[in-house]
Amino acid sequence: MKPRFHALKGVEDILPPDTYLWRDIERKAMQAFGPCGFEEIKIPIIEHTELFLRSIGETTDIVEKEMYTFTDKGGRSVTLRPEGTAPVVRAYVEHNLATRPSPQKFFYRGPMFRYERPQKGRQRQFYQIGVEAFGVAEPGIDAEVIAMLIDFLEKAGLSSSLSLELNSIGCDVCRPDYKAKLREYFGGRLSELCPDCARRFEQNPLRILDCKVERCAALKQDAPLITDSLCEACRTHFDELKNLLGNLGIDYKLNPRMVRGLDYYTRTTFEVTTNLLGAQNAVAAGGRYDKLVEEFGGPPTPAIGFAAGTERLAALLQSTLKAPSPSLFIATLGAEASREALKMAVSLRRKGIWTEIGYGGASLKSQLRKADRTGAVYVFIIGEDELRERKAKWKNLKDGSSGEVRLEDAEGFIQNAGQRLA
Ligand code: ATP
Ligand code: MG
Numbered sequence: 001m002k003p004r005f006h007a008l009k010g011v012e013d014i015l016p017p018d019t020y021l022w023r024d025i026e027r028k029a030m031q032a033f034g035p036c037g038f039e040e041i042k043i044p045i046i047e048h049t050e051l052f053l054r055s056i057g058e059t060t061d062i063v064e065k066e067m068y069t070f071t072d073k074g075g076r077s078v079t080l081r082p083e084g085t086a087p088v089v090r091a092y093v094e095h096n097l098a099t100r101p102s103p104q105k106f107f108y109r110g111p112m113f114r115y116e117r118p119q120k121g122r123q124r125q126f127y128q129i130g131v132e133a134f135g136v137a138e139p140g141i142d143a144e145v146i147a148m149l150i151d152f153l154e155k156a157g158l159s160s161s162l163s164l165e166l167n168s169i170g171c172d173v174c175r176p177d178y179k180a181k182l183r184e185y186f187g188g189r190l191s192e193l194c195p196d197c198a199r200r201f202e203q204n205p206l207r208i209l210d211c212k213v214e215r216c217a218a219l220k221q222d223a224p225l226i227t228d229s230l231c232e233a234c235r236t237h238f239d240e241l242k243n244l245l246g247n248l249g250i251d252y253k254l255n256p257r258m259v260r261g262l263d264y265y266t267r268t269t270f271e272v273t274t275n276l277l278g279a280q281n282a283v284a285a286g287g288r289y290d291k292l293v294e295e296f297g298g299p300p301t302p303a304i305g306f307a308a309g310t311e312r313l314a315a316l317l318q319s320t321l322k323a324p325s326p327s328l329f330i331a332t333l334g335a336e337a338s339r340e341a342l343k344m345a346v347s348l349r350r351k352g353i354w355t356e357i358g359y360g361g362a363s364l365k366s367q368l369r370k371a372d373r374t375g376a377v378y379v380f381i382i383g384e385d386e387l388r389e390r391k392a393k394w395k396n397l398k399d400g401s402s403g404e405v406r407l408e409d410a411e412g413f414i415q416n417a418g419q420r421l422a
Helices: 018-036 049-056 061-066 085-094 139-155 175-187 195-203 205-210 214-222 232-247 310-320 335-350 364-374 384-388 407-421
Strands: 046-048 068-071 077-080 104-113 125-134 162-168 266-274 282-288 303-309 328-332 355-357 378-382 391-396 402-406
Touching: 018 104, 018 125, 018 139, 018 310, 046 049, 046 085, 049 061, 049 077, 049 085, 085 104, 085 125, 085 303, 125 139, 125 310, 139 162, 139 232, 139 266, 139 282, 139 303, 162 232, 175 195, 175 205, 195 205, 205 214, 232 266, 266 303, 282 310, 303 310, 328 335, 328 364, 335 355, 335 378, 335 384, 335 407, 364 378, 378 384, 378 407, 384 391, 391 407, 402 407
Parallel strands: 328 355, 328 378
Antiparallel strands: 046 077, 068 077, 104 125, 125 303, 162 266, 266 282, 282 303, 378 391, 391 402
Protein backbone atom coordinates (compact mmCIF):
# COMPACT_ATOMS: atom_id res chain seq x y z
CA MET A 1 0.00 0.00 0.00
CA LYS A 2 1.35 3.38 -0.97
CA PRO A 3 -0.48 6.62 -0.11
CA ARG A 4 -1.23 8.69 -3.19
CA PHE A 5 -1.45 11.86 -1.15
CA HIS A 6 0.50 13.34 1.70
CA ALA A 7 -0.26 16.32 3.92
CA LEU A 8 1.75 19.44 3.07
CA LYS A 9 5.15 19.84 4.66
CA GLY A 10 4.84 21.32 8.14
CA VAL A 11 1.11 20.56 8.23
CA GLU A 12 0.16 17.79 10.61
CA ASP A 13 -2.83 15.61 11.33
CA ILE A 14 -3.71 15.42 14.99
CA LEU A 15 -4.97 11.88 15.53
CA PRO A 16 -6.65 10.13 18.44
CA PRO A 17 -5.61 9.52 21.17
CA ASP A 18 -3.72 12.86 20.98
CA THR A 19 -6.98 14.67 20.27
CA TYR A 20 -8.06 13.78 23.83
CA LEU A 21 -5.03 15.62 25.12
CA TRP A 22 -5.84 18.61 22.90
CA ARG A 23 -9.42 18.66 24.08
CA ASP A 24 -8.22 18.53 27.65
CA ILE A 25 -5.86 21.46 27.08
CA GLU A 26 -8.67 23.54 25.58
CA ARG A 27 -10.97 22.59 28.44
CA LYS A 28 -8.36 23.64 31.00
CA ALA A 29 -7.94 26.93 29.14
CA MET A 30 -11.64 27.60 29.30
CA GLN A 31 -11.74 26.68 32.98
CA ALA A 32 -9.05 29.27 33.62
CA PHE A 33 -10.49 31.95 31.30
CA GLY A 34 -14.17 31.65 32.27
CA PRO A 35 -14.00 33.07 35.80
CA CYS A 36 -11.91 35.96 34.44
CA GLY A 37 -14.76 36.91 32.11
CA PHE A 38 -13.13 35.93 28.82
CA GLU A 39 -15.69 34.87 26.23
CA GLU A 40 -15.09 32.93 23.05
CA ILE A 41 -14.79 34.72 19.73
CA LYS A 42 -14.50 32.87 16.44
CA ILE A 43 -12.49 34.81 13.92
CA PRO A 44 -11.98 33.97 10.24
CA ILE A 45 -8.97 31.99 9.08
CA ILE A 46 -8.57 34.23 6.05
CA GLU A 47 -8.29 38.03 6.03
CA HIS A 48 -7.21 40.90 3.79
CA THR A 49 -3.41 40.84 3.60
CA GLU A 50 -3.34 44.53 4.47
CA LEU A 51 -4.64 43.76 7.98
CA PHE A 52 -1.47 41.87 8.87
CA LEU A 53 0.91 44.19 7.00
CA ARG A 54 -0.37 47.16 8.98
CA SER A 55 -0.43 45.52 12.39
CA ILE A 56 2.34 42.92 12.59
CA GLY A 57 4.65 45.27 10.71
CA GLU A 58 6.32 45.16 7.30
CA THR A 59 9.80 44.54 8.69
CA THR A 60 8.91 41.56 10.86
CA ASP A 61 9.86 37.97 10.00
CA ILE A 62 6.20 37.04 9.81
CA VAL A 63 5.34 39.62 7.16
CA GLU A 64 8.65 39.48 5.31
CA LYS A 65 8.94 35.72 5.02
CA GLU A 66 6.22 33.69 6.60
CA MET A 67 2.77 34.66 5.37
CA TYR A 68 0.57 32.43 3.24
CA THR A 69 -0.54 35.17 0.90
CA PHE A 70 -2.29 34.69 -2.42
CA THR A 71 -4.64 36.39 -4.80
CA ASP A 72 -8.19 35.06 -4.69
CA LYS A 73 -10.44 34.68 -7.71
CA GLY A 74 -11.73 38.20 -7.17
CA GLY A 75 -8.22 39.60 -7.50
CA ARG A 76 -7.85 40.47 -3.78
CA SER A 77 -4.70 39.79 -1.85
CA VAL A 78 -5.70 37.53 1.03
CA THR A 79 -3.67 35.85 3.77
CA LEU A 80 -4.18 32.83 5.99
CA ARG A 81 -3.98 34.29 9.48
CA PRO A 82 -0.48 34.00 10.98
CA GLU A 83 -1.80 35.09 14.38
CA GLY A 84 -5.05 35.99 16.11
CA THR A 85 -4.68 39.47 17.56
CA ALA A 86 -5.10 41.46 14.33
CA PRO A 87 -8.33 39.64 13.36
CA VAL A 88 -9.77 40.07 16.87
CA VAL A 89 -8.97 43.79 16.83
CA ARG A 90 -10.51 44.09 13.37
CA ALA A 91 -13.67 42.39 14.67
CA TYR A 92 -13.66 44.61 17.77
CA VAL A 93 -13.63 47.74 15.63
CA GLU A 94 -15.87 46.43 12.86
CA HIS A 95 -18.64 45.39 15.27
CA ASN A 96 -18.27 48.46 17.40
CA LEU A 97 -17.59 46.39 20.50
CA ALA A 98 -16.18 49.45 22.21
CA THR A 99 -19.80 50.48 22.86
CA ARG A 100 -20.31 47.39 25.05
CA PRO A 101 -19.39 47.54 28.72
CA SER A 102 -15.65 47.64 29.25
CA PRO A 103 -13.53 45.63 29.57
CA GLN A 104 -14.35 43.41 26.64
CA LYS A 105 -12.45 40.14 27.01
CA PHE A 106 -12.17 37.40 24.42
CA PHE A 107 -10.45 34.11 23.84
CA TYR A 108 -9.99 32.23 20.58
CA ARG A 109 -8.52 28.91 19.54
CA GLY A 110 -7.62 27.54 16.16
CA PRO A 111 -5.01 27.13 13.48
CA MET A 112 -2.49 29.77 12.42
CA PHE A 113 -0.28 29.63 9.33
CA ARG A 114 3.34 30.64 8.94
CA TYR A 115 5.69 29.54 6.22
CA GLU A 116 8.54 28.56 8.52
CA ARG A 117 11.17 25.85 8.35
CA PRO A 118 9.31 22.87 9.83
CA GLN A 119 11.01 21.15 12.74
CA LYS A 120 10.05 19.67 16.06
CA GLY A 121 7.66 22.12 17.75
CA ARG A 122 7.51 24.35 14.67
CA GLN A 123 4.87 23.72 12.04
CA ARG A 124 3.49 25.71 9.15
CA GLN A 125 -0.02 25.11 10.36
CA PHE A 126 -0.05 25.30 14.14
CA TYR A 127 -2.72 25.96 16.73
CA GLN A 128 -2.99 28.70 19.25
CA ILE A 129 -5.19 29.43 22.22
CA GLY A 130 -5.18 33.17 22.73
CA VAL A 131 -6.89 35.94 24.67
CA GLU A 132 -7.39 39.68 24.21
CA ALA A 133 -8.67 42.19 26.79
CA PHE A 134 -9.77 45.65 25.63
CA GLY A 135 -10.31 48.91 27.44
CA VAL A 136 -8.12 48.92 30.54
CA ALA A 137 -5.00 51.06 30.69
CA GLU A 138 -3.99 50.21 34.26
CA PRO A 139 -1.29 47.63 34.92
CA GLY A 140 -3.85 45.65 36.93
CA ILE A 141 -5.15 44.03 33.76
CA ASP A 142 -1.59 43.12 32.71
CA ALA A 143 -1.21 41.28 36.00
CA GLU A 144 -4.65 39.67 35.63
CA VAL A 145 -3.89 38.38 32.16
CA ILE A 146 -0.48 37.05 33.17
CA ALA A 147 -1.95 35.42 36.30
CA MET A 148 -4.63 33.83 34.15
CA LEU A 149 -2.02 32.42 31.75
CA ILE A 150 -0.02 30.94 34.62
CA ASP A 151 -3.20 29.56 36.13
CA PHE A 152 -4.12 27.92 32.82
CA LEU A 153 -0.68 26.36 32.44
CA GLU A 154 -0.78 25.07 36.01
CA LYS A 155 -4.27 23.67 35.55
CA ALA A 156 -3.04 21.92 32.44
CA GLY A 157 -0.35 20.27 34.54
CA LEU A 158 2.65 22.44 33.71
CA SER A 159 4.44 24.60 36.15
CA SER A 160 7.76 23.37 37.40
CA SER A 161 9.47 23.53 34.01
CA LEU A 162 8.15 26.98 33.08
CA SER A 163 9.61 30.41 33.40
CA LEU A 164 7.99 33.80 32.83
CA GLU A 165 10.04 36.51 31.16
CA LEU A 166 8.93 40.09 31.37
CA ASN A 167 9.85 43.33 29.65
CA SER A 168 8.49 46.74 28.75
CA ILE A 169 9.18 48.03 25.27
CA GLY A 170 7.90 51.55 25.89
CA CYS A 171 5.51 53.68 23.90
CA ASP A 172 5.34 56.35 21.19
CA VAL A 173 6.87 58.81 23.61
CA CYS A 174 9.99 56.92 24.62
CA ARG A 175 10.60 54.48 21.81
CA PRO A 176 11.86 57.02 19.24
CA ASP A 177 14.55 57.92 21.71
CA TYR A 178 15.47 54.27 22.17
CA LYS A 179 15.50 53.67 18.43
CA ALA A 180 17.92 56.56 18.09
CA LYS A 181 20.18 54.95 20.67
CA LEU A 182 20.00 51.64 18.81
CA ARG A 183 20.90 53.35 15.53
CA GLU A 184 23.83 54.94 17.23
CA TYR A 185 24.95 51.57 18.59
CA PHE A 186 24.42 49.48 15.44
CA GLY A 187 25.48 52.34 13.11
CA GLY A 188 29.13 51.54 13.63
CA ARG A 189 28.52 47.83 13.10
CA LEU A 190 26.34 47.93 9.97
CA SER A 191 28.64 45.75 7.89
CA GLU A 192 28.46 43.01 10.52
CA LEU A 193 24.65 42.76 10.47
CA CYS A 194 22.79 40.25 8.30
CA PRO A 195 21.23 41.76 5.12
CA ASP A 196 17.74 41.74 6.66
CA CYS A 197 18.97 43.65 9.69
CA ALA A 198 20.91 46.11 7.56
CA ARG A 199 17.55 47.02 6.05
CA ARG A 200 15.81 46.93 9.44
CA PHE A 201 18.39 49.36 10.74
CA GLU A 202 16.73 52.10 8.71
CA GLN A 203 13.11 51.05 9.01
CA ASN A 204 12.91 49.64 12.53
CA PRO A 205 16.12 48.98 14.46
CA LEU A 206 14.15 47.34 17.27
CA ARG A 207 13.71 44.36 14.96
CA ILE A 208 17.46 43.71 15.03
CA LEU A 209 17.04 42.63 18.65
CA ASP A 210 14.63 39.91 17.52
CA CYS A 211 16.86 38.57 14.73
CA LYS A 212 17.68 34.87 15.03
CA VAL A 213 20.82 35.03 12.84
CA GLU A 214 23.82 34.17 14.97
CA ARG A 215 26.03 37.12 14.21
CA CYS A 216 23.20 39.58 14.88
CA ALA A 217 22.42 37.80 18.15
CA ALA A 218 26.06 38.21 19.17
CA LEU A 219 26.12 41.88 18.19
CA LYS A 220 23.10 42.76 20.26
CA GLN A 221 24.74 41.56 23.49
CA ASP A 222 26.01 45.03 24.32
CA ALA A 223 23.18 47.02 22.74
CA PRO A 224 21.49 49.66 24.92
CA LEU A 225 18.55 48.41 26.99
CA ILE A 226 15.02 49.62 26.37
CA THR A 227 14.37 49.66 30.09
CA ASP A 228 16.96 52.41 30.43
CA SER A 229 15.00 54.56 27.97
CA LEU A 230 11.44 54.24 29.30
CA CYS A 231 9.53 57.48 29.81
CA GLU A 232 8.09 58.29 33.23
CA ALA A 233 4.61 56.90 32.43
CA CYS A 234 5.96 53.64 31.00
CA ARG A 235 8.34 53.22 33.91
CA THR A 236 5.54 53.74 36.45
CA HIS A 237 3.34 51.26 34.62
CA PHE A 238 6.13 48.68 34.53
CA ASP A 239 7.06 49.19 38.19
CA GLU A 240 3.47 48.80 39.26
CA LEU A 241 3.08 45.63 37.20
CA LYS A 242 6.16 44.16 38.88
CA ASN A 243 4.66 45.05 42.27
CA LEU A 244 1.37 43.43 41.41
CA LEU A 245 3.01 40.24 40.18
CA GLY A 246 5.05 40.18 43.37
CA ASN A 247 1.86 40.53 45.42
CA LEU A 248 0.30 37.66 43.52
CA GLY A 249 3.32 35.49 44.17
CA ILE A 250 4.08 35.15 40.48
CA ASP A 251 7.78 34.65 39.74
CA TYR A 252 9.27 36.36 36.71
CA LYS A 253 12.60 37.09 35.15
CA LEU A 254 13.24 40.48 33.61
CA ASN A 255 14.46 40.19 30.04
CA PRO A 256 15.20 43.66 28.67
CA ARG A 257 16.11 42.17 25.24
CA MET A 258 12.70 40.67 24.57
CA VAL A 259 11.02 42.80 21.92
CA ARG A 260 8.73 40.10 20.42
CA GLY A 261 8.27 39.46 16.72
CA LEU A 262 5.31 41.74 16.12
CA ASP A 263 5.42 45.51 15.81
CA TYR A 264 2.12 46.35 17.48
CA TYR A 265 3.32 45.83 21.04
CA THR A 266 3.62 48.72 23.49
CA ARG A 267 4.83 48.65 27.09
CA THR A 268 4.40 45.19 28.65
CA THR A 269 5.67 42.14 26.77
CA PHE A 270 6.04 38.67 28.21
CA GLU A 271 6.91 35.16 27.23
CA VAL A 272 6.59 31.82 28.98
CA THR A 273 9.38 29.41 28.13
CA THR A 274 10.23 25.87 29.14
CA ASN A 275 13.52 24.03 29.36
CA LEU A 276 11.92 20.79 28.18
CA LEU A 277 11.34 21.47 24.49
CA GLY A 278 14.80 22.14 23.12
CA ALA A 279 15.11 24.98 20.65
CA GLN A 280 11.37 25.67 20.34
CA ASN A 281 11.17 26.74 23.96
CA ALA A 282 8.44 29.42 23.84
CA VAL A 283 5.12 28.08 25.08
CA ALA A 284 3.14 31.29 25.19
CA ALA A 285 3.75 34.96 24.58
CA GLY A 286 1.95 38.25 24.59
CA GLY A 287 1.85 41.87 25.52
CA ARG A 288 0.09 45.20 25.39
CA TYR A 289 -0.94 46.87 22.15
CA ASP A 290 -2.40 50.19 23.20
CA LYS A 291 -2.45 51.80 19.74
CA LEU A 292 -3.78 49.03 17.53
CA VAL A 293 -7.52 49.60 17.98
CA GLU A 294 -7.08 53.24 17.05
CA GLU A 295 -4.90 52.33 14.11
CA PHE A 296 -7.69 50.09 12.84
CA GLY A 297 -10.13 53.00 13.01
CA GLY A 298 -11.59 52.46 16.48
CA PRO A 299 -11.62 54.78 19.49
CA PRO A 300 -8.42 54.99 21.56
CA THR A 301 -8.52 51.69 23.43
CA PRO A 302 -5.67 50.15 25.41
CA ALA A 303 -5.49 46.37 25.12
CA ILE A 304 -3.43 43.35 26.08
CA GLY A 305 -3.35 39.67 25.13
CA PHE A 306 -1.34 36.50 24.73
CA ALA A 307 -1.27 33.34 22.65
CA ALA A 308 -0.14 29.86 23.65
CA GLY A 309 1.03 27.25 21.14
CA THR A 310 -1.14 24.15 21.47
CA GLU A 311 1.35 21.72 19.86
CA ARG A 312 4.01 22.73 22.33
CA LEU A 313 1.62 22.38 25.26
CA ALA A 314 0.57 18.97 23.96
CA ALA A 315 4.21 17.90 23.63
CA LEU A 316 4.85 18.91 27.23
CA LEU A 317 1.75 17.13 28.47
CA GLN A 318 2.09 13.96 26.38
CA SER A 319 2.84 11.82 29.42
CA THR A 320 -0.43 12.86 31.09
CA LEU A 321 -2.53 11.58 28.19
CA LYS A 322 -5.36 9.39 29.37
CA ALA A 323 -7.50 8.18 26.48
CA PRO A 324 -10.86 6.60 27.25
CA SER A 325 -11.71 3.17 25.88
CA PRO A 326 -14.99 1.33 25.31
CA SER A 327 -16.86 0.17 28.39
CA LEU A 328 -18.27 -2.78 26.52
CA PHE A 329 -17.54 -4.88 23.47
CA ILE A 330 -20.32 -7.21 22.34
CA ALA A 331 -19.06 -10.30 20.53
CA THR A 332 -21.73 -12.25 18.72
CA LEU A 333 -22.21 -15.47 16.80
CA GLY A 334 -24.98 -15.63 14.24
CA ALA A 335 -27.25 -13.06 12.63
CA GLU A 336 -29.85 -13.15 15.37
CA ALA A 337 -27.31 -12.39 18.10
CA SER A 338 -25.92 -9.56 15.96
CA ARG A 339 -29.33 -7.97 15.82
CA GLU A 340 -29.64 -8.30 19.59
CA ALA A 341 -26.20 -6.74 20.03
CA LEU A 342 -27.11 -3.78 17.85
CA LYS A 343 -30.25 -3.13 19.86
CA MET A 344 -28.33 -3.32 23.12
CA ALA A 345 -25.51 -1.10 21.81
CA VAL A 346 -27.85 1.62 20.55
CA SER A 347 -29.68 1.67 23.86
CA LEU A 348 -26.45 1.79 25.94
CA ARG A 349 -24.98 4.50 23.74
CA ARG A 350 -28.08 6.63 24.32
CA LYS A 351 -27.14 6.43 27.99
CA GLY A 352 -23.65 7.63 27.16
CA ILE A 353 -21.90 4.26 27.46
CA TRP A 354 -19.25 3.59 24.83
CA THR A 355 -20.18 0.25 23.29
CA GLU A 356 -18.55 -1.54 20.36
CA ILE A 357 -19.86 -4.46 18.36
CA GLY A 358 -17.76 -7.29 16.93
CA TYR A 359 -18.55 -7.03 13.25
CA GLY A 360 -17.03 -8.90 10.39
CA GLY A 361 -18.59 -12.33 10.75
CA ALA A 362 -15.39 -13.29 12.48
CA SER A 363 -14.74 -16.17 14.84
CA LEU A 364 -15.25 -15.63 18.53
CA LYS A 365 -11.53 -15.80 19.05
CA SER A 366 -10.78 -12.99 16.61
CA GLN A 367 -13.61 -10.88 18.04
CA LEU A 368 -12.14 -11.27 21.52
CA ARG A 369 -8.72 -10.32 20.20
CA LYS A 370 -10.28 -7.24 18.67
CA ALA A 371 -12.07 -6.42 21.93
CA ASP A 372 -8.77 -6.57 23.72
CA ARG A 373 -7.15 -4.23 21.20
CA THR A 374 -9.88 -1.61 21.64
CA GLY A 375 -9.06 -1.57 25.34
CA ALA A 376 -12.66 -2.47 26.22
CA VAL A 377 -13.22 -3.28 29.87
CA TYR A 378 -16.09 -5.74 29.49
CA VAL A 379 -16.97 -8.17 26.74
CA PHE A 380 -20.37 -9.73 26.31
CA ILE A 381 -20.54 -12.92 24.32
CA ILE A 382 -23.87 -13.71 22.75
CA GLY A 383 -24.00 -16.96 20.75
CA GLU A 384 -26.95 -19.12 19.75
CA ASP A 385 -27.12 -20.90 23.12
CA GLU A 386 -27.00 -17.66 25.05
CA LEU A 387 -29.65 -16.16 22.82
CA ARG A 388 -31.96 -19.11 23.41
CA GLU A 389 -31.56 -18.71 27.15
CA ARG A 390 -31.81 -14.88 26.90
CA LYS A 391 -28.48 -14.29 28.56
CA ALA A 392 -24.92 -13.20 27.76
CA LYS A 393 -21.59 -14.45 29.00
CA TRP A 394 -19.52 -11.56 30.36
CA LYS A 395 -15.83 -11.22 30.87
CA ASN A 396 -13.88 -8.41 32.50
CA LEU A 397 -10.77 -8.06 30.36
CA LYS A 398 -8.97 -6.03 33.00
CA ASP A 399 -9.22 -8.41 35.98
CA GLY A 400 -10.13 -11.65 34.20
CA SER A 401 -13.38 -12.22 36.14
CA SER A 402 -16.33 -13.66 34.25
CA GLY A 403 -19.91 -14.77 34.63
CA GLU A 404 -23.33 -14.67 33.06
CA VAL A 405 -26.02 -12.03 32.99
CA ARG A 406 -29.61 -12.15 31.75
CA LEU A 407 -30.10 -9.98 28.65
CA GLU A 408 -32.82 -7.99 30.39
CA ASP A 409 -30.33 -7.16 33.19
CA ALA A 410 -27.38 -6.53 30.86
CA GLU A 411 -27.77 -2.77 30.61
CA GLY A 412 -28.02 -2.34 34.35
CA PHE A 413 -25.00 -4.58 34.77
CA ILE A 414 -22.85 -2.39 32.50
CA GLN A 415 -24.20 0.84 33.94
CA ASN A 416 -23.35 -0.31 37.45
CA ALA A 417 -19.99 -1.59 36.25
CA GLY A 418 -19.37 1.86 34.77
CA GLN A 419 -20.04 3.42 38.15
CA ARG A 420 -17.77 0.92 39.82
CA LEU A 421 -15.04 1.79 37.32
CA ALA A 422 -15.43 5.55 37.63
P1 ATP B 1 8.96 31.47 18.27
O1 ATP B 1 9.95 32.37 18.92
O2 ATP B 1 8.99 30.05 18.80
O3 ATP B 1 8.97 31.55 16.78
P2 ATP B 1 6.92 33.44 18.24
O4 ATP B 1 7.48 34.53 19.07
O5 ATP B 1 6.97 33.55 16.77
O6 ATP B 1 7.54 32.02 18.71
P3 ATP B 1 4.18 34.10 18.82
O7 ATP B 1 3.90 34.72 17.51
O8 ATP B 1 4.30 34.96 19.99
O9 ATP B 1 5.44 33.14 18.69
O10 ATP B 1 3.10 32.95 19.11
C1 ATP B 1 2.80 32.51 20.42
C2 ATP B 1 3.08 31.04 20.61
O11 ATP B 1 2.64 30.28 19.49
C3 ATP B 1 4.56 30.69 20.70
O12 ATP B 1 5.02 30.91 22.00
C4 ATP B 1 4.57 29.24 20.33
O13 ATP B 1 4.21 28.42 21.45
C5 ATP B 1 3.49 29.15 19.30
N1 ATP B 1 4.04 29.16 17.94
C6 ATP B 1 4.44 30.22 17.21
N2 ATP B 1 4.87 29.83 15.99
C7 ATP B 1 4.73 28.47 15.94
C8 ATP B 1 4.99 27.47 14.96
N3 ATP B 1 5.45 27.78 13.75
N4 ATP B 1 4.73 26.18 15.26
C9 ATP B 1 4.24 25.84 16.49
N5 ATP B 1 3.96 26.73 17.45
C10 ATP B 1 4.20 28.03 17.19
MG1 MG C 1 8.25 32.86 15.31
